[in-house]
Amino acid sequence: MNILPLRLTAAEVRRRGKRLLGPVDLTLGTGGVTVIVGPNGSGKTTLLRVMHGVERLSSGSANWAVPDRDAQARQAFVFQSPIMLRRSVAANLRYPLALHGVARADQDVAVTEWAAKIGLSDALTTPAPRLSGGERQKLALARALIGKPQVLFLDEPCASLDGAATLAIEGLLRDARDAGVRIVMATHDMGQARRLADDALFVLGGTIAEAASRDRFFDRPQHPALASFLNGDIVT
Amino acid sequence: MNTITEGLLSAAKLVVTLDPDLVEISLRSLRVTLTALVVASIIAIPLGTVLAIQRFRYRRTVIALLNAFMGLPPVVVGLVIYVLLSRAGPLGVLGLLFTPTAMVIAQVVIITPLIASVTHQAMRDLWADYHDLLISLNATKRQRIMTLIYDGRRTLLTAVLAGFGRAIGEVGAIMIVGGNIEHATRVLTTAIALETGKGDFALALGLGFVLIGMAIAVNLAIHALSGTEREGRW
Numbered sequence: 482m483n484i485l486p487l488r489l490t491a492a493e494v495r496r497r498g499k500r501l502l503g504p505v506d507l508t509l510g511t512g513g514v515t516v517i518v519g520p521n522g523s524g525k526t527t528l529l530r531v532m533h534g535v536e537r538l539s540s541g542s543a544n545w546a547v548p549d550r551d552a553q554a555r556q557a558f559v560f561q562s563p564i565m566l567r568r569s570v571a572a573n574l575r576y577p578l579a580l581h582g583v584a585r586a587d588q589d590v591a592v593t594e595w596a597a598k599i600g601l602s603d604a605l606t607t608p609a610p611r612l613s614g615g616e617r618q619k620l621a622l623a624r625a626l627i628g629k630p631q632v633l634f635l636d637e638p639c640a641s642l643d644g645a646a647t648l649a650i651e652g653l654l655r656d657a658r659d660a661g662v663r664i665v666m667a668t669h670d671m672g673q674a675r676r677l678a679d680d681a682l683f684v685l686g687g688t689i690a691e692a693a694s695r696d697r698f699f700d701r702p703q704h705p706a707l708a709s710f711l712n713g714d715i716v717t
Numbered sequence: 718m719n720t721i722t723e724g725l726l727s728a729a730k731l732v733v734t735l736d737p738d739l740v741e742i743s744l745r746s747l748r749v750t751l752t753a754l755v756v757a758s759i760i761a762i763p764l765g766t767v768l769a770i771q772r773f774r775y776r777r778t779v780i781a782l783l784n785a786f787m788g789l790p791p792v793v794v795g796l797v798i799y800v801l802l803s804r805a806g807p808l809g810v811l812g813l814l815f816t817p818t819a820m821v822i823a824q825v826v827i828i829t830p831l832i833a834s835v836t837h838q839a840m841r842d843l844w845a846d847y848h849d850l851l852i853s854l855n856a857t858k859r860q861r862i863m864t865l866i867y868d869g870r871r872t873l874l875t876a877v878l879a880g881f882g883r884a885i886g887e888v889g890a891i892m893i894v895g896g897n898i899e900h901a902t903r904v905l906t907t908a909i910a911l912e913t914g915k916g917d918f919a920l921a922l923g924l925g926f927v928l929i930g931m932a933i934a935v936n937l938a939i940h941a942l943s944g945t946e947r948e949g950r951w
Contacts, residue, residue, distance in 0.1 A: 535852050553855045564850040567843075567868040576864075577854050 484545045484552040484631050485511045485663060487532060492541035494527055494687075502527040502687045504541060509632075509665065513679035514658055517667040520716050524687040525667040526561075526636050532665065533558050533634045554581070557630040561637045563621035565609040570601050573609045573620055577628040595623040598653070615646025622653055626662070633657060635666040639673060651677060671711065675699055683707045685716070724922025728930075731923055739924070743931060746904040749817050749891070750884045753824035757884075758877055761829045765836025765876075766862050769844045780837065786830035791823075795890030798823050802894065815896040820904070823890035828880040835876035843869045874943055878936055885932050905931070 486508050493503030502524045509515065509532065517525045530536035531543055534553055545552035557577075566573050574592045583591075596602045599619040604612070609620060618638055625633060635654075639647040647670075654677060658664055668674050674681060681698040683691040683706075691704040702708045710716045731739045768780055800806050802814040802822075813819045843865050851861050866873065888906035895902035897911060905928045912921035 533853065535849065558849075558853040560849055560853075564846065566847070566850075566864070580854055580856055580860055 482547055482551065482555075483511065484547050484555050485509060486546060487552075487632075488542075488544050489531065490542045490544075492531055492543055493539050494531060494536060495539040500687055502531060503539075505531075505687075505689055507682075507689060507692070509663070511663060512661070514654070514664040514666065514677050516674040516678035516681045517665065517684055518669070518671070518674055518681060518710070519684035519690075520710070523684045525684050527687070528682075528684060528689075529558070529634045529636055529665065529667055555630055556632040556634065557625035557628060559618075559621050559625050559633070559635040559638050561640055563617040565612070565617055565620070568609060569606050570596065570609050570612070570620060571605040573624055574627055577624060581628065591627050595627050598656075599623045600649075615642050615649070618642060618646065619649060619653065622650060626653070626657055630662060632663045632665065635664070637667055637669060639668070639670060647673065671699075683710070720918050721922060723919035724926060727919045727923030728926035731927060732930075739927065741900070742903050742905055742908050743927065745817065745902075746885065746906070746928070747931070747935075749820050749904060750824065750881065753821045753828065753884050754877065754881050756821065757825045757829040757832055757880055760825075761832035761880075762836050762866060762873060762876070763862065764829075765833040766840045766865050768833070768837045769840035770858075770861055770865070780834075783830050783834050783837070787834050789827060789830065791827055791887055791889035792893065794826050795823055795893030798826065798890065798894050814894065815898060815902060817895070817902060819894040820891040820902060823894045824884045824887060827887060827890060828884050831883055832876045832880040835879055836873060839869050839872035839876065840865050843872075871943070874939065878939065881935060881939075882932060885928065885935075 488509075489505050489507040491504040491506060493505070494501045505528065517528060519525050527536055531538060533556060534543070534549060535558070566576060568576070571592050574595055575588050578588045578591060592605070593602075596605055599616075599622070601607075601612075601616060601620065604616075609617065612620060622635075622638065638654075639650050642650065651673065654664060654666075664677075666677070675695070678695045678698070680692070680694050682689050683698070683702075683704060685704075685706055691698065691702065691707050693703070698707075699711065702711055706716050730736075768776065768783070798819065799814065801808045802811070802819055803809055804814075813822070847861075847865065847868075851864060856864065886906060888910055891902075891904065892907050892910060895904070895907065897903050897907040903911075905924055909921045909924045909928070912918075912924065
């Protein structure tokens with residue numbers, strides 16, 4: 482069952498009279514990596530949360546190709562600050578599988594496999610909150626991918642990580658993309674955006690100011706604010 | 718000072734000789750308190766957790782009431798339960814007045830709000846941490862509650878131990894509904910009250926020291942069994 486495409490139609494989020502997002506019209510098709518860039522407070526995170534269904538729309542609609550309940554079970558989200566359950570590394574990896582009733586033996590196989598992929602095979606019994614920032618983010622990503630989602634949302638997954646940790650995360654994301662996972666990611670790191678994106682969105686003032694394929698987005702930006710943003714100018 | 722020394726000596730003598738009366742009322746104290754603790758925990762922990770994650774009308778009122786009930790005067794609780802369980806009361810037909818069961822009921826009423834309130838505080842903080850993740854993972858309400866209780870179990874232990882401390886030291890309510898009947902409903906606290914009334918301060922103090930020792934022993938045992946403060950444990 483393919484949950485894509487996702488269609489946002491005149492999607493708006495307002496809180497306490499302030500418009501945080503929208504109106505946004507967007508279709509998220511199958512395959513590839515979409516990178517969302519924009520200044521702080523522009524609405525990147527809200528857009529991701531709306532697509533994932535954890536942020537309620539004030540108006541407009543967000544429709545998957547299947548009923549929301551089915552779509553929700555086939556997507557995952559990695560937050561900027563990785564949320565670690567107060568459990569061991571193994572228990573964190575096991576958690577989404579247990580939630581969805583995967584057999585214990587299958588859980589064990591998946592946990593072993595993913596712990597090896599993220600280099601935490603020797604830390605399976607370590608309490609997850611005691612891991613370093615990079616390890617926690619890798620664990621959060623593995624926990625998101627272990628349930629084999631069709632769509633993966635990431636909110637600045639490499640913020641405040643060093644080069645090695647960023648490289649490891651990007652490797653996992655490439656593997657996931659190659660395995661057919663649709664990736665939508667917000668980032669402030671333009672180098673990372675160029676390395677990973679198949680297409681990109683520029684969000685400004687809660688709306689999508691520009692959406693284009695990677696080459697056009699980065700090499701021939703149409704929106705003046707995007708051109709300034711890519712030049713490193715301060716855009717508000 | 719002499720009285721305290723005599724009390725300590727009296728306590729030591731009672732313990733060393735395994736005084737049959739002391740053993741009997743100590744075991745009854747433990748049985749009543751632990752039963753009340755289990756019943757109250759079964760009610761209070763899920764209640765406190767639901768209050769942390771569920772939004773509903775009058776939620777704040779319920780939380781405020783729960784916090785207020787933490788300070789319920791035990792004598793008043795005892796009186797109300799006495800009226801309910803007395804022969805003329807609505808539950809008189811059950812014949813529970815002046816039984817250990819009545820004492821358990823009184824203790825449950827007294828400690829449930831305390832455990833629920835501490836649970837609510839702890840679960841509210843944990844829910845703030847976990848909210849986005851559990852919503853994102855599409856966890857059902859039951860799964861969310863079970864996750865919070867499991868991951869917050871160390872904090873919940875504090876809530877349960879607070880309930881134990883309040884229950885084991887309770888005297889007002891259980892004196893009223895239990896009646897302090899020898900070989901039937903006499904427990905350490907009511908025995909202390911009785912001996913104090915009789916003017917035997919040394920024995921009363923001795924029983925008091927035994928009570929304190931028992932409370933400490935139970936706390937240590939629960940901590941040891943649950944593995945808190947151990948390296949690498951949660």
